Amino acid sequence: MLFAGLDIGSTMTKAVIVDGNEKILAALVGPTGAEHRHLAFQVMDETVRKAGLSFEALDFIVATGYGRINVPFADKQVTEITCHARGIRAIFPGTRIIIDIGGQDSKGIKLNDAGTVANFVMNDKCAAGTGRFLEVISETLGIRLSDLALISAEAEGFVKISNMCTVFAEHEVTSRLAEGARIAEIVAGLHEAIAGRVVNMVRHLGIEKDVVVTGGPAKNAGLVKAIADKVGLPVWVPPEPFITGALGAALLGKGFAKRNATRNQTRRMESVTFFA
Amino acid sequence: MNNAIRYFAGVDIGSVSIAAVLIRSQKREMAASEMIPSGGNYKDAARKVLNGVLSKAGIGVADLAGIVTTGLGAESAPFPARQVSDISCQAMGCRRLFPQVRTVIDIGGQFTKAMRITPEGRVADFLMSEKCATGSGRFLQVIARILHVNLSEIGSLSLQSETPVEFSTNCAVFAESETVSRIAEGAKAADILAGVHRAMAAKVSMLAKRVKMETEVALTGGGGEDTGLVQAVGDTLGVRIWVPEQPRLSAALGAACLAAAD
Numbered sequence: 441m442l443f444a445g446l447d448i449g450s451t452m453t454k455a456v457i458v459d460g461n462e463k464i465l466a467a468l469v470g471p472t473g474a475e476h477r478h479l480a481f482q483v484m485d486e487t488v489r490k491a492g493l494s495f496e497a498l499d500f501i502v503a504t505g506y507g508r509i510n511v512p513f514a515d516k517q518v519t520e521i522t523c524h525a526r527g528i529r530a531i532f533p534g535t536r537i538i539i540d541i542g543g544q545d546s547k548g549i550k551l552n553d554a555g556t557v558a559n560f561v562m563n564d565k566c567a568a569g570t571g572r573f574l575e576v577i578s579e580t581l582g583i584r585l586s587d588l589a590l591i592s593a594e595a596e597g598f599v600k601i602s603n604m605c606t607v608f609a610e611h612e613v614t615s616r617l618a619e620g621a622r623i624a625e626i627v628a629g630l631h632e633a634i635a636g637r638v639v640n641m642v643r644h645l646g647i648e649k650d651v652v653v654t655g656g657p658a659k660n661a662g663l664v665k666a667i668a669d670k671v672g673l674p675v676w677v678p679p680e681p682f683i684t685g686a687l688g689a690a691l692l693g694k695g696f697a698k699r700n701a702t703r704n705q706t707r708r709m710e711s712v713t714f715f716a
Numbered sequence: 717m718n719n720a721i722r723y724f725a726g727v728d729i730g731s732v733s734i735a736a737v738l739i740r741s742q743k744r745e746m747a748a749s750e751m752i753p754s755g756g757n758y759k760d761a762a763r764k765v766l767n768g769v770l771s772k773a774g775i776g777v778a779d780l781a782g783i784v785t786t787g788l789g790a791e792s793a794p795f796p797a798r799q800v801s802d803i804s805c806q807a808m809g810c811r812r813l814f815p816q817v818r819t820v821i822d823i824g825g826q827f828t829k830a831m832r833i834t835p836e837g838r839v840a841d842f843l844m845s846e847k848c849a850t851g852s853g854r855f856l857q858v859i860a861r862i863l864h865v866n867l868s869e870i871g872s873l874s875l876q877s878e879t880p881v882e883f884s885t886n887c888a889v890f891a892e893s894e895t896v897s898r899i900a901e902g903a904k905a906a907d908i909l910a911g912v913h914r915a916m917a918a919k920v921s922m923l924a925k926r927v928k929m930e931t932e933v934a935l936t937g938g939g940g941e942d943t944g945l946v947q948a949v950g951d952t953l954g955v956r957i958w959v960p961e962q963p964r965l966s967a968a969l970g971a972a973c974l975a976a977a978d
Contacts, residue, residue: 567889607849
């Protein structure tokens with residue numbers, strides 16, 4: 441048996457294929473373009489090839505993420521909250537709190553004893569506390585996202601960013617630079633600002649261990665450390681934080697197939713044109 | 717000496733520009749005004765703007781009977797002056813221009829303020845939005861940059877819109893990427909700007925309602941120069957909006973009036 445999960449996020453698209461033993465056969469992460477529908481075919485096709493499988497061999501396909509309705513070949517659509525909960529439970533069974541930082545939103549998810557969603561909080565209204573905040577400011581600083589953690593590791597203390605709004609914070613960072621602040625302390629200040637915003641939101645759920653941080657920005661060890669300091673507990677990060685939603689979607693697909701859930705009768709792969 | 721003409725100056729030292737207004741004691745009529753960019757040195761700029769306004773009126777410092785400074789850099793003035801908060805000055809300036817006005821909305825580059833004022837021009841209630849760029853002029857700057865539109869053209873362009881874009885977000889950062897998608901879909905600059913004006917007006921209106929807005933309503937600050945924004949705020953609030961001829965001078969005018977009242 442083979443199950444696929446496809447997570448179309450605002451910034452990145454992720455796909456995972458698992459077998460009946462819940463082993464990951466292939467995973468793929470790529471940027472989300474403007475054309476979701478086309479992209480869904482392309483990413484699924486590539487992931488299937490990577491696993492050395494055929495599209496027809498997939499027993500169940502679950503789509504999630506904010507672009508999930510644009511996956512015409514999916515058998516089911518499931519919210520990313522449910523998928524993240526399922527994916528994280530597979531990696532860290534003792535999880536009670538998931539902090540998911542996406543490209544354009546951030547969420548806190550509370551799991552009950554059974555590992556299913558008990559409650560959640562979410563910010564998708566404001567760029568502060570989301571991956572976008574980091575993207576905008578690192579561009580202002582001329583730093584690659586992947587370098588943020590290393591740079592902040594050299595910081596002695598941090599520069600306080602007092603503006604919550606990304607637009608104003610961008611201006612504030614420029615002023616601090618002009619005043620001679622070091623980039624390392626500024627980056628540490630950014631991590632501090634995002635961590636503060638996200639953890640304050642998640643506090644409404646009642647934070648208890650184990651705490652997991654996931655989503656693309658969880659790859660940034662500097663940000664994760666700032667979150668851990670605010671939470672006051674150790675926090676866990678999946679080996680590949682991008683794919684937990686897609687993994688959860690694939691695993692939920694296994695459950696749906698087991699319960700003989702109705703499949704998408706017209707599921708068909710459209711021919712995919714690759715641009716060289 | 718009671719019949720001699722006396723002059724009073726108000727100087728508004730802001731982070732973007734510094735404005736000075738000179739009034740004559742009789743009827744508090746405006747004698748001269750001057751506005752320059754703030755630059756990096758408030759002291760020098762404040763001195764320069766005061767000298768500028770004095771020479772425009774053809775008088776010297778000795779003819780000044782009082783000076784009030786206001787704004788972010790009020791205390792940087794290199795001349796003896798009383799400092800008054802910018803909201804008090806704004807209220808007094810609007811009362812001088814529009815005695816019927818009871819609510820003042822001031823839209824600046826970074827802050828948006830709403831205040832309810834008494835018939836005497838005192839502040840009865842006041843709120844400021846400083847946490848989010850959506851209600852401020854910065855939102856327009858961000859979008860205008862993508863559209864390659866000059867700030868001075870925004871108003872007239874927006875008024876040409878027939879179907880304003882409806883943004884799915886109230887965040888200036890998210891709206892920036894939404895703008896890019898809308899341009900790709902073929903949306904016109906006029907419709908995008910009108911959409912931004914509506915989003916801003918919604919935010920500004922919330923502020924006005926929270927200070928228990930009373931008519932009449934005035935709009936000051938750089939936002940007052942944007943005819944599209946003024947119309948959007950008026951439509952959203954369902955009232956007519958009074959705008960000073962020089963919307964960025966009203967706080968300095970109020971400061972001069974307060975100097976005359978000393």
